[in-house]
Amino acid sequence: MSKYKTNEYGFYGNFGGAYIPEMLYPNIENLKQNYKAIINTDSFQNEFKDLLKNYVGRPSPLYFAKNLSKKYNTNIYLKREDLNHTGSHKINNTIGQILLAKQMGKTRIIAETGAGQHGVATATVATLLGIDCVIYMGEKDMQRQAPNVERIKMLGAKVIAAKSGSKTLKDATNEALRDWINNPENTFYVIGSVVGPHPYPEMVAEFQSIISKEIKIQLFEKTGKENPDYVIACVGGGSNAIGTFYNFLEDDNVKLIATEAGGLGIETGKTAASLKVGKPGVIHGSKTYLIQTDDGQIIEPHSISAGLDYPGIGPLHAHLHDIKRVNYISINDDEALKAGFMLTRTEGILPALESAHAVAVLEKQSFKTKDVIVVTISGRGDKDLSNYLQNNKFKK
Amino acid sequence: MNRLDKLFNNKKENILSIYFTAGFPKIDDTVKIIKELEENGVDLIEIGIPFSDPVADGATIQESSKIALQNGMTLKLLLSQLKNIRQEVEMPIILMGYLNPIMQYRIEKFCADIEKIGIDGLIVPDLPFDLFIKDYKELFAKYNLHNINLITPSTSNDRIKLIDEHSTGFIYVVSSASTTGTKQLDDSVLKNMFNKLQNIKSPTLIGFGISDKQGFNNACNFANGAIIGSAFVKTIGENMSVKEYINSLFV
Ligand SMILES: Cc1ncc(COP(=O)(O)O)c(C=O)c1O
Secondary structure (H helix, E strand, C coil): CCCCCCCCCCEECCEECCCCCHHHHHHHHHHHHHHHHHHCCHHHHHHHHHHHHHHHCCCCCEEECHHHHHHHCCEEEEEEHHHCHHHECHHHHHHHHHHHHHHCCCCEEEEEECCCHHHHHHHHHHHHHCCEEEEEEEHHHHHHCHHHHHHHHHCCCEEEEECCCCCCHHHHHHHHHHHHHHCCCCEEECCCCCCCCCCHHHHHHHHHCHHHHHHHHHHHHHHCCCCCCEEEEECCCCHHHHHHHHHHCCCCCCEEEEEEEEECCHHHCCCCCHHHHCEEEEECCEEEEECECCCCCECCCCCCCHHHCCCCCCHHHHHHHHCCCEEEEEEEHHHHHHHHHHHHHHHCCCECHHHHHHHCHHHHCCCCCCCEEEEEECEECHHHHHHHHHCHHHHC | CCHHHHHHHHCCCCEEEEEEECCCCCCCCHHHHHHHHHHCCCCEEEEECCCCCCCCECHHHHHHHHHHHHCCCCHHHHHHHCCCHHHCCCCCEEEECCHHHHHHHCHHHHHHHHHHHCCCEEECCCCCHHHHHHHHHHHHHHCCCEECCEECCCCCHHHHHHHHHHCCCCEEEECCCCCECCCCCCHHHHHHHHHHCCCCCCCEEEECCCCCHHHHHHHHCCCCEEEECHHHHHHHHCCCCHHHHHHHHHC
16 A cells, blocks of 8 residues: 555544544545545546636646746746636636535535635636535635635625634634534535545545646656656645645655745744644644644644645645655745745746745755756735735845 | 443433533633532533634634633643542533643543543544544543543434444433534434434433523433533523522423
8 A cells, every 4th residue: 555545544644534523424424435436437537627628727837937947047847727717726626526516416515715715716616516605714814815705705605704713724614614514414515625534635635636647747748857856836734735746756756845834934933834833633633733732722823825824734744744755844924925026027927925935945945957846836826916015025 | 430320320311411611711610610510410510621623612612612711721720620629529520622632631641640530531522433442442441431422413323323332421412413502402303313312222411402491301301311511601601600500400
């Protein structure tokens, strides 16, 4: 059995599992028993692939960034998930899960969202496929990602503010789980990252694995090389990163780098870098690294990027960290802002603040002239415009 | 003998169990509330260990947990408050809390420490049955602690049978698909559950959505007793007397 797959209890090494209250057991069990069979049918795959191609616009380009490569004296390719319909990688997963929900006879979709990208992607596909949709979003995130709130409403979904705790992604996830406990029969919970109880991390990873599948093909077409030297992505829960790494995990010569949000710096306590300052614990149904007090209370994280502002991390990442397959580094708010402005000026690509954390690695790490580097741009930065403008001082 | 076993051996009906959140409304209310509950004829107490992210709880217990944490309640502090409780209180006491704080305390040390205090059992809502069996069953037994498993209206008959076989203490019957304190009791759901529970060996207590005498009596028709949580927490949050509230359930 591969060390990158779950065991019979849904654990990757020491992490994962399904720590759920009994109220959710029938739902999780039903999903676990049926999802693989459903998503491997021809009819599911045909519809999934058709929507990814014709609705999302896949494959997303693997773009050779000439100016950027010159600046850093190496060879940099950008995987352009920002060019997907709705502006991020999130839609790869929402199409998969909502098609699945329909096949399972569910009539109502709920989801949590941080940056609002998963909320937009869920509401979009729910509208397309004609199913009711409720999005939970932290009150603080509704303010800092206001355009996405309006978009979700325009799409016909209902937005419910999560007003507990830090009023961010963690709290939106709590509210979505509570909704699911109260509506177990008709509702499907579309989780937006590789987090939550088994089998969600595994399922979301599979839907996002299209990213690395395409990178392999595209890189070979462009360079004749099977593999890049480095692959880089940002991590909130970790879905774009898992998608980006998935088909490279077994290729040990490909170096994988993931960036957590350092916030104001890991030494300040105002951070979302779960692997740097967290300890193993249980959140939202799985065992993983978690930012918490000695008493086991979850600490409210901080990041300028709403999509990375989460106190935990997907269990597969916790495992990949422990076995040292992926190098996790933390990028602070100011480094991400600088990288965002820099990419905009160098390549004319305005990245989401989340994705800017991945771009920031180029400044932090040195590469050889002949290295081939792939950086995933997980989303576009339009939603972050006001945040960028308020931080204009990082322009240079 | 574990006090839960003693209780269920001696009393078969109208068992009243009360839940409250430790550290709410005031940080040092714990022992006072326990004594008052015993004096007023409550049979069993569930003390909630507050947690920052209580996903199985509705608004009332979320709020009481938040205030308890703001007051400075921790698992360590709770256990020190309970240190001498067995000199004053005889009734069974169980702790109810999410897994993470217990994990950080270290599970084995936690079990050893609470056995010493004289705690009789545990309810850990986010510890699922299969992981309990795999990782914790032996440990709990070693320290003479009953793990209280939950069943709900959507638990299948096969699973009820399996849970019953592995249960000690009692089974916590959740009255509806719901977080705590969110939905009202529904007679037809209760009847359905009652039919499913005909052949089980474990004692049963019904909880969730029970707030007054009528609800209590109603639930007691279908099980050995009932659990009141959110309604009691609301009562003490509004500074109403414990005695008056408990009496209102019996008169
Ligand atoms: C553009 C973008 N990138 C990354 C993330 C972080 O999620 P994940 O780590 O699951 O990719 C988000 C989440 O909202 C996002 O919107």
